[in-house]
Amino acid sequence: MASIQLKNIVKRYGAFVGVQNMTLDIADEEFLVLLGPSGCGKTTTMRMIAGLEEPTDGEIIIGGEVVNEIDARDRDVAMVFQGYALYPNMSIYENIRFPLRMRGIPASEHDARIRKAAEMVELGSFLDRKPGALSGGQRQRAALARAVVRQPQVFLMDEPLSNLDAKLRQSMRVQIKHMQRQLKVTTVYVTHDQIEAMTLADRIVIMNKGAIQQVGTPDEIYSDPANTFVAGFIGSPPMNLIEGNAQNGRFTAPGVSVPCPAHVRGSVTLGIRPEDCRVGGDHVQGQVYGVEPTGDVTYLTVLAGTKKIEVKAARDYRSEIDVPIGIAFDPAHLYFFDESGQRIRGAE
Template sequence: MAQIRLKNISKRWNNFVGVDNFNLDIADREFLVLLGPSGCGKTTTMRMIAGLEDITEGEIWIGDRMVNKLEPKDRDISMVFQSYGLYPNMTVYENIRFPLKVRKVPQDQHHERVMKAAAMVELEPFLERRPAALSGGQRQRVALARAIVREPNAFLMDEPLSNLDAKLRVSTRAQIKNLHHTLKTTTIYVTHDQIEAMTLADRVVVMNKGLVQQVGTPMEIYDRPANTFVAGFIGSPAMNLVPGSVENGVFTAQGIRIEGLPSTTKGPVTLGFRAEDATLAQGQGQIEAPIYSVELLGEATMLSMRVAGELVSIKVAKDYRAEIGETAAIAIPAAACHLFDQSTGTRIGA
């Protein structure tokens, strides 16, 4: 049983608050992603769980044990880091085997467990090589195999794909997803990449400045962001956010007018909508503005327009052709719109 509970944990260095009053229950076998920009507290949170960072206050429970005072080696977890941390003088086989030797696992179990872990990440042809003879993706797989061979209660992964190129990130991400499905081990994964979070996670914790902004499934945080920070961080591209005001169910700002919004809201708001929810209008649209840029993405074309001082993105058909400076009319259904309090950034409505 590897349920992990974080109860009111905080980390402070003098007057600087790295993590502030973090509460979370991570279910057994769950794949949880800590997501946020650099400096938001996500790696500090993971390091506290691992025992690599002392907590200032609060409690960390792994299973039925409070582990605040336990050394990292006694917490029964395996970590995979951004830097692979391999021993350059050892072969791949010996690198994978090393945790078994340190933990004094009986010698007669070593070969079978190393080969099993190597097979899971497709490393069998490389077992006699040293790390210098491997690509970045292969080295990361050695680091994964070294974590797997431990058969721990939980995996902690700190930005494991950030040193890989785009193609390798996609294939290694799929491998991590498949490994979690196979091993069914509780996993906490730190990243600043929202695509990794959306594709890997059972649940995502969005953090900023040491505070939890929202916890939910990938679709919950994508479809119903709790505030403008989450809305502007999740999605590729992020949600369009336009300041304006609502009166009698009508949102207005320079170059944009949308009717049919909740009539209970009035005054200054920030309007949010996704690029894929907007379409080219037949006739007059809710937005009419000059095109700022046209980008072919392959499966679609991305239009950028400057609306009420903000650059907004619209996805249209891949065969759409237009010149920069031409006026485009865009339709945005009221049902696809989100409203946020302009002063606090908090979502308005359910």
């Protein structure tokens, strides 16, 4: 068990900056998720913690020890990969045993530990199979067992669920979270899937273009986004971001007119989540662009000027397209961002 500190980590590939000046404290036993679009530097960050890549600059500290100069194989870190990375020539039993052998753990302990790890991921009856004879979900569970078997200080998981289908992903998610709570191992988890991030994380780190955009609990990230990037990245469908003008306590954009705090002025972006919009009202005057019933909720898209606004409507809401419609925004849940995309805070 260990905490992790990243101090001013920089990773450059020639002129390209993969990670820029990243500082982050990860607490002991924390489940931290690095979230961002592909190419944002989240996997690079994780690989640097693993020791598979060297930072160009900065310090990585695991359990109080600077590990920059320590080779991956001597860091007490276990990693789960997107493509499972099971050794194809070995049985599942041998796969799980591999880290025990490599780390010189006495052979007498192997069998019990392997079986315990396999039980934990419900893979006990597949131990003598080769990875090729398992399904995707079983392979990923085997990879998890291989990671937990040696009780490392840190778990690193690089998009471990992205090769699985949606249903399996959900059940694996719960299993991973349960396991992490049970083992109390500090975990860094990389994903581009915000649902995974929201459901798994103690804290989420949102990254874009190699830089941290916001660090916070899932609730903070959702209800208090620091900038338009975070606002637009989290939520499904994401927050509506409407560019317009604010003056004299009123925000206007084509088809949109909403009261706003007096200190919000000039060219700003209004953010409103689909669930904070209501059919009926006069903040938005537009036409119905599309209606998508999903069963428990109906998504309504309204065209205001040239901007499409997503609204979470009642489950039984139905409409033809091009019908004029009015939408009301919940004034308590309006977010305003300045021209650079940063949140305008203050007397809201």
